[in-house]
Amino acid sequence: MSIPVLQSEKKHLENVFDMQSLFEFSNVVNASLDLKFIFNHFILTLMGKLLSLRGIVLLERKPGIFCIESVKGLPSDLINTEIRIAKIPKRMINIEREDIRKNPWLKLFKINEIHFLLPLITRDRIVGIAGVSPDRRKKKLNKQAMAYLKSIANIAAAAIDKGLYINELAVINKQLDRKIQELKTLFEVGKEFNGVLDADRVVKLLLFSVMGQIGVNRYVLCLTQGGEMEVISSRLDKEFDRKLCAYFPSIESPILIGNLKRKADQAVQKQLMDVGIQVLVPLKLQNQTKGILGLGEKLNRETYSKKDLEFLSSLGNLAVISLENARLFREAIEKQRLEDELLIAKEIQRGLLPAKLPAIPTFDVAATNISSKQVGGDYYDIITLSHEHYVLAIGDVSGKGTPASLLMANLQATIRALVPLGLSLGELTKRVNDLICENTGSGRFITFFWGILHVESRTFKYVNAGHNQPILLRADSTIEKLDKGGMILGIMKAPNPYQEGEVTINTGDVLVLFTDGVSEAMNSKGEEMGEERMENVIRMNSKESADTILSKIVEDVREYSRNTVQSDDITLVVLKAIIPDCSLEN
Template identity: 40%
Template structure:
């Protein structure tokens, strides 16, 4: 009879194991754990306590029976660390201090719910119907059931987290596609009113924001450029106070409302600063969302990206207007040259542990050379260099569009390879067939000195390691941008830099410089030899040596821009 009983219990455990572990529903797992336990032992009161590590207490997640605490009730134990170490705790029988867990019950038994690595909580059982203590056999059965349930609970948590991450990734992809679509619209606009109108509709439609304002600084004047649902105008003093906030993101609280009553009057929830070349020149204030959801860090990043996109387009429109007013388009060459120079970073960021120098030496012609060094929101740095086919205003504007897309991508969590796929498709769809870009970009990580890069048909940068004469060319990537749609995804590669390593990024204005007879190019071998000879110098010295040698080779006759970035690990 006992063997038959044991076989029945074993079958029950096996069936329960399959049922619970295959389920990803936490409520189903906990409900079945209580029902099986209460049915087996004829117990009328039971509940599951789930551990909350951040608060150091337990929450009643599932309970059944009279006088059991309501679900959501928090419970603390006098000796929490000691309690977590026990497999079974019998109230008033074991030497462990417990509060009155179930009102009127003095014979509660707690079974530890745990995996090999984590304590999850307790299965708490009231007294049996006959008031007899649990037998050893019954305790073993419940312990086995607790082990099975612990695995099921852990699996359910993991599945829930995976679903949350997948939802977050889906939302990221949607936001990225939205930004790229808006980028195409903005890049075709030079009318600021139209740019502001599209920005306003994006705020209302994409984020369900009914109240917002956009304050812009231009020529040292700060004013309200756009708004929706806003009552009145902020005073100049209030605007100046907003611009003086140290953080780029300020969530409005009582102290902020005291400093800027305009925010309280319009129920503004957060103010986001927008930067251009390290200076805050615009602000976006947002009210509550129409669906009542709180803003997440991802939402703020999307708003910042959207604002930066509009801001860059507005700045481009101002830049074009200013050039037209001042020079009246007397020379297409001069206007394009000014636009191109305005796209380059000034000053070059200082990076801890890196000696960095970069320059663009313009020729008499205007080319499409471009480079950028920008800090990403995670504190690392992005390096980019490129060259557009052709010269003049078309090449300069095409490079301006590329720069706008790069700055939009800075706060977005996406790999370089995926971003390059998107940039290439946009360039292909929105540029003539004879316009394309050779492009190289990479991200430097401060923590481990690693460098991830994608080369889209650009002159491969030189990587010269300390103590070695042979260099390596950074070629991994794919086709030039804009030549054809992305059929084969771009690839990225990761390298680790060490002390004394040198990276040299350059455009073809360096290697294709011609001698006076127009019979020979300067070439990659001369460039590499110049880097070798000057490897012990600082980054600026290496850069100057290259330019000096190129000029000497061509006898100061320059037909194309010379663009260089020299990075040396200290």
């Protein structure tokens, strides 16, 4: 049973209802910042008012591009569909009265049986558009209904506009937070890098920070070491071809592998993609690419942003400074260690050389050893066997520094232990060789020359084991070279005693034993001095004392190799027969 209501009263009630509903709607949508909720509520309110079975809301996402955000009574896969609307109507329109050929974008609404389109306007700006299809009975909308719809659209538009702003703010805020996080990471890692001189730790920190910040766990890190780019650490699903490193030094700024367009890059691009590398970031120091960080796909499958690349560059450059510092530190330590070692080597060597030469009757003898900076393994010795027998020895141990010094000490000990056995020089040399062979590792050897001088007969028996042939300058200016002997010591055990040579050293004769530091002294052009030049110096000074001859030779070597660094030890022994045979008899 219905109560009859006056027409005017009904209108009044409708008015009140509209007002109430507007008020409620405004309260609800303005209280929310959730766009989805606002769309939903808006569309349902419209549909309720118009008894519509269908509703749709679109937002302008980019200028002229509208995106379907929410639908009711229509397939939900319409959501996110974008359409281009060149000119959006400023007022509500009835699609059935519009010319579709002029406005093809209306087709979408027509096929979905949307009849009315309502622009969402706030602050004179269209933010979106809503569509409904009123019930047949409501097809003709009166003025009041139109005003209601317009109001509701305006309220919704303002709420949506606010929601969009807030959303945008949230996005910006998140970006800002991320930027802060990046800066924090750079700051923290930078601080940590500064205190670390251990390259392995720097590499580890770099990789951890990259993995954590970017969300990636596939990488390859290459660094320049000794002029060439080498793989330092990698974690890839396929093996990384080291040859790719050759391509890296040319990279000056971060690159996304997918963006490589040049034909020259295609082969490399394919290879990098095959091993899963998506981006290459150069690690630069003073504008030089010192290393490369290659990264795989991010675990969230997003592509690398410009910001990511900026962050990676900054972090990588920080790391490279630290790695360079670590390298310099390591080098300084190594240098110090070498210098300490050389000092030890020098001391050993000095300790082995005779502190004072024995006086040999009727002979004048002089000897010197000038060690180079690196300390070669030169050795000389003059041993008194009896008042008539003296041993003269000179040798050059292969290599430099402490190992050479130690082998030299070994040689000296062996000689001193074996000489008193009274064996022939050839047999002694064999035994020295065999012992040295047993005591040294491969690749070490000694060139060695020694002889026993018999003062009374002035005979000099000698064995030359691969050493520079000593020069015997006769009083008549002819030169003999003492070349009898055998192979270098320390290569292999000798099957037989070494061959012995014998010469007589007469008054006025000068015997010079030397090492290759003399004959192979280099001039600034890198040319060796040679023995001939030394022979001339000896000849020119043969009337002088052994000491003078020796210093003249040294002077000449210095003169020849002026402006160069002495690269090897210089060792000389000069023996001169001075007093005539008869004087002894007297």
